[in-house]
Amino acid sequence: MSYFGWSWNILRKMGCICTRESIDINNTKYYIRDIIDGGGFSSIYLVEQIDSRKKFVIKKIICHGLEDEKLALQEVEYHKMLSHSNILPCLDHSLSNKNTNSALNSISILHMLLPFYNRGTIDKDLKIREKIPLPMKSIDLLKIFVEICDGIKIFHNFRPTPLAHRDIKTSNILLSSDGSPVIMDLGSTSPAIVFIKNNAEAQKLQDYASTRCTITYRAPELFNVEIDATIDQRTDIWSLGCLLYALCFYKSPFDYIHEKGDSVALAVVSGRILFPDNSPYPESIHNLILALMKINPEERPFIDEVRSKANNILFELNNSVSC
Known part of the structure; x- marks a missing residue:
């Protein structure tokens, strides 16, 4: 979800500060200032803490039964486990029951308190740049990419069980006030290594991916x-390749396919990645994207090598500029 793209001043000018409804999280009250995003079972609110007047974001997840509740609480746990400057922290949370007339399903509500980033997401920044157009400089985009790799390393190198984010994309990367990337939305995070032994397990993972992993x-x-496949954290490496392509050319290589209404699945499995003829970026960046987006996951590098390759290109570009 891209729910941090709003400017507080813009919201005031638009007259969106119009409600005194509040949410309590562990005896601290937050006034709702705007509903930023809302879906089937979750909503995102821009809020203000009543005493400090500081702005935050609250993610509200409605849980229909114990399985939903377990998944929601797991998201909170991942935030706690994966502490890093390039990963969004969960500042607080609360779980409460909600009255329901249904005798079959118990309903609970999880509230997650998250930092508010006024600059919004990389996706928002790229959409602005695309209109001008104003491509990022090679050095600037590689600095951002290396920091994203630093955050993803925390997932992939987690012990005892490596984790995968599973939904890396430009709208899930926030920009801090100093331009550093911050990875958000851990709702799709799960153990990275999955052994597929039968049709049922294959279908289960495929269904999970279709609902949790953005198609492009x-x-x-x-x-x-x-069947008999081993899925690992290199699903994220492919997504990082799509993200790096988007940093260069505003969108994932498959966003263009999706917008035309053509089959993204067919385009993905074809393995054909095209670069604009007028690309302003060096061949080294193109080659890095291609290395990350190998059809065979066994041919993709792991995150430490990805970061090393990106950092080497950045070092070479910095040296060429200084010379």
């Missing part, structure tokens, strides 16, 4: 999960 950033092995 989804790795090819998640479109048609095979």
